[in-house]
Amino acid sequence: MNKPTANAVYVDWGTSSFRAYLVDETGNCLDQRASVQGVKKIDPGSCEAVLQENIGDWLEGDRVAKILMAGMVGSDLGWCAVPLVRAPCVAAMIAEKLFTAQHSQCAEIQIVPGVASCEDTGHVSGIMRGEEVQVLGGMALQNEKNAVFCLPGSHSKWVNVSEGSITSIRTFMTGELFDLMCGQSVLADCMRHAGAEMDRNTFVAGVECVRSGGNLLEAPFRVRAEFVADPHRSPVERKSFVSGVMIGSEIAAATAEMKADRSGELIVIGSQQLLSAYHLAFTRHGHSITCIQGEEAFIAGCRLLQGRAPKTAS
Structure with a gap:
């Protein structure tokens, strides 16, 4: 061979x-x-x-x-x-x-x-x-020409596609704001040394906090209040709660504006770690999604563009 x-x-x-x-x-x-x-x-x-x-x-x-x-x-x-x-x-x-x-x-x-x-x-x-x-x-x-794409990251992108055409883009600063909260805000000491591990239960609690009316500007401070008054939770649990609030808020805001009669799939593209977190959050919000690894999508997209590029580009 x-x-x-x-x-x-x-x-x-x-x-x-x-x-x-x-x-x-x-x-x-x-x-x-x-x-x-x-x-x-x-x-x-x-x-x-x-x-x-x-x-x-x-x-x-x-x-x-x-x-x-x-x-x-x-x-x-x-x-x-x-x-x-x-x-x-x-x-x-x-x-x-x-x-x-x-x-x-x-x-x-x-x-x-x-x-x-x-x-x-x-x-x-x-x-x-x-x-x-x-x-x-x-x-x-996915052989899909009508879909809403969510691409989580420092600046999460929500992209509407209709009949194979990219029609609109929305950006949520979810990842960057989360990093700022963890590293530079008053909450930083509560989450120090948490690492990248996620506690599923407290992550879900953060998502549910948003679903029950919690506010993005208020809910994260709960980890600080708890840390001072009753510091029994681990840094991983506190960080996971804040992550759930951030991702839950993004999904709530983005899906609220999706048309009720939209056709096509809701597709999430990203790393395995982000796909796992977003899949869990989307499920709590009552949405089914299709997940695609970011590297796989990038290579497929590059190959598509390479095949459609003019013979001479400038």
Whole structure:
């Protein structure tokens, strides 16, 4: 049996992390690399050097003819600022706007432009860089043209798709606010040394607190009050409660505006840890969801864009 031949490199390059996937012509992942060298953590103008540091050996001997990158690498913090495509937009419209950059060791390197959605007034109401690739991949993997996508993270994205077209984007700062609460707020001492572990029962208690009318600005302080008056809970339990409040609040706000007559699935794309937490929270809110691993969706989306890109892009 012939050994699979590398065909392309797909790079998911965000603010805080770098992930690269070496794939063959069928989209199978042959190798992958990851580092914490997000565009906000490296020196300005050093993107090409960082790319070479992480995947230089993949590019030796003309093994790879194309690199496709997405995420904040296409912003003013990254390689270059690539103009966003305005929604509503389909995959072909995004592929047409791939930006071709120069690289000394690769025949072709392209950056996905990202997507912006606007209100009726014309004002931009939502943007995403990188998540649009996962949405396109999710549609392809599920063969679904009508869906609501939730992509949890520091800035969770909720993306509406109608007839295969991205129509709107909403952003919830769930992850960033949670990190601020855990690390810099008055609650930090209550959750110190909690780690990444989640206590299911107290997480659910946080979700249920929101469902029963708890307020995002009030409910988290309960862990501080309890810590002072009756400090019997562990840091993991307190952190899990706050996480439940944050994620529960996001889901409550986002689903309240979903049309009752919407067709298609509710699809969540993310890491296994986030998928587990969101699945539990969605279940408590009475919603069934389809879960897709973020890496799988990203590779599928990149392959779709690569196949629809014009022969010559600029």
